[in-house]
Amino acid sequence: MISRTKMGVIYATLSYLLWGILPLYWKAINNVAPFEILANRIFWAFIFVGILLMRNGQLKELIEVIKNKRSLLFISLSAAMVTVNWGLYIWAVNSNHIVESSLGYYMNPLIVVFFGVIFLKEKLTKGQIAALILATTGVLVLTFQYGKVPWISIALAVTFALYGLLKKLTNAGSMVSLGIETALVTPFALIYIITRQINGIGAFGNITAFQTILLVCSGIVTATPLILFAKGAKRIPLSTLGFIQYISPTMSLLLGIFLFHEKFTIVHLISFGFIWLSLLVYSISETKFVKKEKKGDIVS
Numbered sequence: 366m367i368s369r370t371k372m373g374v375i376y377a378t379l380s381y382l383l384w385g386i387l388p389l390y391w392k393a394i395n396n397v398a399p400f401e402i403l404a405n406r407i408f409w410a411f412i413f414v415g416i417l418l419m420r421n422g423q424l425k426e427l428i429e430v431i432k433n434k435r436s437l438l439f440i441s442l443s444a445a446m447v448t449v450n451w452g453l454y455i456w457a458v459n460s461n462h463i464v465e466s467s468l469g470y471y472m473n474p475l476i477v478v479f480f481g482v483i484f485l486k487e488k489l490t491k492g493q494i495a496a497l498i499l500a501t502t503g504v505l506v507l508t509f510q511y512g513k514v515p516w517i518s519i520a521l522a523v524t525f526a527l528y529g530l531l532k533k534l535t536n537a538g539s540m541v542s543l544g545i546e547t548a549l550v551t552p553f554a555l556i557y558i559i560t561r562q563i564n565g566i567g568a569f570g571n572i573t574a575f576q577t578i579l580l581v582c583s584g585i586v587t588a589t590p591l592i593l594f595a596k597g598a599k600r601i602p603l604s605t606l607g608f609i610q611y612i613s614p615t616m617s618l619l620l621g622i623f624l625f626h627e628k629f630t631i632v633h634l635i636s637f638g639f640i641w642l643s644l645l646v647y648s649i650s651e652t653k654f655v656k657k658e659k660k661g662d663i664v665s
Contacts, residue, residue, distance in 0.1 A: 401567070
């Protein structure tokens, strides 16, 4: 029989593997406008998550969350953040910016730490300070070499980190909050989809049957990794989850370089090198912190 921790590792790994191959999914429907892919992703995620919530008997929980004005406010803001994040990522992938988008998700844990200091008044450890300095150096290398800020990377990292922060401030389960988030933006998504169809430029009827299936299944593709992640996060330590999370951007980076032949120069390597080093320092720092906390719990 597989232990609880091993099952947690399996669930978490599967979730990040699925997130890692998302570029392949969006590339398969890259003849559809990015905003239309986004609109369909939102709508079909709403349908799929709604079915799951009904099946799991979580509608009562959903209603209770909606009644809480504070939770609803934070979920509304998180809905805006995840919509921007999804839309930007889809556009980046289908505009040949997979390498730059992967940099954003490597940076994400460090942005989360930064926001923790600003918004939650958390104190930085020496390891976290060193990691943030290294990551900033990596971004500056790209900025000064190419004369422009890697805004796609930063925007993806910031929006996803803000999304995570807002989720932390909301007392709701991941599926319930996703259900409300998609419900809030689904009306706008539907208006966009219907308007394009009426004007004869919509995807349905103008793409292959296989691509239509992919578009409809985008809701399942959105929700499934989140379900697996939630199951994994409950079963394994945060330090373990911290290491596993780098599977996704690593896969995207490799796909961008070797399958889609995006530019990856020596400057990119140096920049990514600083980011990777910062993540190594951060991960070691977090592991030591978790071990120290456990010892403290045992003593007390």
